[in-house]
Amino acid sequence: MDSDEVVAALGGPRAGNSQVAADGGHWMRYQDIGVTGIYGPGMLLVGVAIDAMEGPLVRLGQVELIARVPSQARAEIEDLARQEGAAVRVNWSGDPEIAAWGVSMGTALEYGLTAEGYPEPKDRVITSALFVSAELAEAPYEAGPVMHWCDVREREKSSGSWPVKTNQERSHWDWSPQKAVGPLRFGMTPQQVADALGGEVPAGRQGHYPYWWWRSGAAGQWTLTDDRFEKTGVSAHYSYPEGHPVLGAVTVHGRTGPQITYAGIPLIGATPSRLDAAMLQHIENHDLGLHFTPSGSPVPAGLRIDVNATRAGDAAISEVTFVSADWEL
Incomplete structure (x- = not known):
């Protein structure tokens, strides 16, 4: 047809x-x-x-x-x-x-x-x-x-199993809103990001050519947008404020990433409905303004994160993207 x-x-x-x-x-x-x-x-x-x-x-x-x-x-x-x-x-x-x-x-x-x-x-x-x-x-x-x-060549491949780390198995990172996530500070170069993660080599890299239909071997400069670090369980996302890549956002993977808390609420690897309920209760208890992330999750107004869900077999668990002050959500 x-x-x-x-x-x-x-x-x-x-x-x-x-x-x-x-x-x-x-x-x-x-x-x-x-x-x-x-x-x-x-x-x-x-x-x-x-x-x-x-x-x-x-x-x-x-x-x-x-x-x-x-x-x-x-x-x-x-x-x-x-x-x-x-x-x-x-x-x-x-x-x-x-x-x-x-x-x-x-x-x-x-x-x-x-x-x-x-x-x-x-x-x-x-x-x-x-x-x-x-x-x-x-x-x-x-x-x-x-x-x-749907170009999946640079995406993480699955074997058909989705193992999830327990909270005890995860490292625990601090988070300074709009400044740093664990050892990663916004504004780092890709090499500085890798060095901060102990020299880990990205398991996958995503980027694009000037026009979306161009492929490898075509004319034009390839632009790096994301590095995926499987051992640590994070992805680094880059912006180009001065023409070269710097760290603008960090996604902590739901199944394998380090644990990060907000107001005592574990953000990573949680059941989405329970995380939403905990956030709403915190907002109500402290009379905070309510904001919905691009994916529809409730967070306090002014908290610049995007709460997403990732697959864990038949279930979904939470993962979070933490962003710098100038990153567009």
């Missing part, structure tokens, strides 16, 4: 957003139905991504694929694959991928609504899925059209 035929099949034009790459790759997110169409050259449909929260329910045989508890979906998928003689492997996110069916599973954090109608993160993840054509099925996330939509 071409893009016009997809629109007709969906009942006419729909609200959404899209991007087009220089090589003809294109994707279109049909936002109101939670579906993304991924197109190759000639605007021919080669992939369909279904959102965990907003997408339609999709069934493969008798197996429901979308908005499921991941371990339950995995068990049913593997059982169906055995019955049909299909091989199941683990994709980059640690989820089942079946080339014979052109299916690559994923997950996303589940959200609900508060009594006041605000979105709030839940304490678990639920399944999403990518469906691709036969020519992309052997390596969906290595195919150009899919990479234009």
Whole structure:
């Protein structure tokens, strides 16, 4: 199908957003139905991504694929694959991928609504899925059209297990708001960051060329944006106030990062709902102004952090990004 035929099949034009790459790759997110169409050259449909929260329910045989508890979906998928003689492997996110069916599973954090109608993160993840054509099925996330939509080459790869350190196993860091996180001071160069972490070499680096569709080997200067330090359990994020990278924010990983507290509240590796409840109670007890982070978590007004959730198997646990004074949240 071409893009016009997809629109007709969906009942006419729909609200959404899209991007087009220089090589003809294109994707279109049909936002109101939670579906993304991924197109190759000639605007021919080669992939369909279904959102965990907003997408339609999709069934493969008798197996429901979308908005499921991941371990339950995995068990049913593997059982169906055995019955049909299909091989199941683990994709980059640690989820089942079946080339014979052109299916690559994923997950996303589940959200609900508060009594006041605000979105709030839940304490678990639920399944999403990518469906691709036969020519992309052997390596969906290595195919150009899919990479234009979701480039995972520089992301942390999962083996399919998500071990979580206990609070006793974690180191404990101090935090000086808008100044420093443990040994990392905002304004450090990437080399100073690595030195402060005992010379640890980044396990992964992310960046970009001047234009998003450029790849390695293209003209233009590659710009470093993030370093991931797996041993320490943090990621460093860089800004360029004077044309060279300096530390502007630090994300402490939920599963493996050091513990940091605020007003006696452990921020890292916590159950999201309990962390939100503790923050709201602290705000109420001390008559502090209420602010919601970009991800929807409540924090005291003026506290420049972003509380996020990361996957721990079927569950979600908290991780936090601490930012400098001039970092945009």
